[in-house]
Amino acid sequence: MINKIATSIAEALTGIEDGATVLIGGFGTAGIPGELIDGLIDQGARELTVVNNNAGNGDTGLAALLKAGRVRKVICSFPRQADSHVFDALYRSGQLELELVPQGNLAERLRAAGAGIGAFFTPTGFGTELAKNPDGSPKETRMINGKAYVLEYPIFGDVALIKAERGDRWGNLTYRKAARNFGPVMATAAKRTIASVYELAELGGFDPEAVVTPGIHVSAVVRIPRVATQAGGFKTTA
């Protein structure tokens, strides 16, 4: 029998090792798996590489993980936010490595990891500073049918932490509104994907046409109490 439902966050997060690459879903306020990030802080893994669109805001969630000194490197597209002071301080003091990736390249590199693509040529970033490797050397480029492209490689995760809306014991998932964002693609890109859900469904309790992430991509589903997503990470007045 397949039962991916974990009875606790701690149980779902067992086995995350020091040095792991952790893909964390979410864009701005939506889809951040805050409870799983808190669980990762309790779990204790260190020297992590974190992949997220942002780099934490306020003092909770990803910012708290950074503040606890557990992250060595962040791969993201937009670290600077109105209240990203934890990241800002660690980055400025040289305690945190940053790999800045255009948002669409970030999504596609994750997709490539999950889809078995060895590397891909993308027009995004051609001719810019982000078409360089971290050591400053240029990334491989190619002209294809008169258009310029940069070669980008997949981003594999050891584990993905994502926030979904509803799941079943096979790991099938649905999401809520724009909280879907990176969840489905990160789920495919990690060796082990852990999803928090607000509701558990019986097998067959989902409309199969509506499942967004098929359970094959999910290792553990853990139910959390529903709380409304909070504001944050943006300037309230222009």
Add this chain to the structure above:
Amino acid sequence: MSYTRRTKDELARRVAQDIHDGAYVNLGIGQPTLVANHLPPGIEVVLHSENGILGMGPAPAPGEEDYDLINAGKQPVTLLPGGVYFHHADSFAMMRGGHLDICVLGAFQVSATGDLANWSTGEAGSIPAVGGAMDLAIGAKQTWVMMDLLTKKGESKVVPQCTYPLTGIGCVKRIYSDLATLACTPQGLQLIDKVDGLGHAELEKLLGLPVAV
């Protein structure tokens, strides 16, 4: 002769005039979001937000905010009837694949041939952040820039070559500004329109660049 700059709303209205019925449009963070308020009545335009929304609606009424439904600037929005959600890789594939008709962006600098600099001033010690800027710049069928023509110091933001870090090369088709609307072509700038009272020679002098008519 004297001339008056377009206000932010007049500029937004000028951009909105050129958006066709049925267009799929991404409005960048900041000033471009104003364009949504000025779309001509009677046309239907589908707004894309790169965090996975097509058919994005206006801000919700106070008290109705849902922070699972936000725009690329992380501000709460609504979904129009017919609107849909999708994940990030699909959203950027939609963009990169050339399916959006128009993308309107802000800019620090645009070159006469359409190079765009809008993600970083390259200032030492600043924290770099790119978000979707590079994807947006090259993703739509047409990328338009909306900006003041001059900096606060009076320097032209349209330049022979960008000095700020590039976002994309040759990607901007049009510049909508407070003083003039210009097309960027491989041969340089071409005039679409300018505010009343601004002479052609004066515009070229402000820009420091030739403008073909």
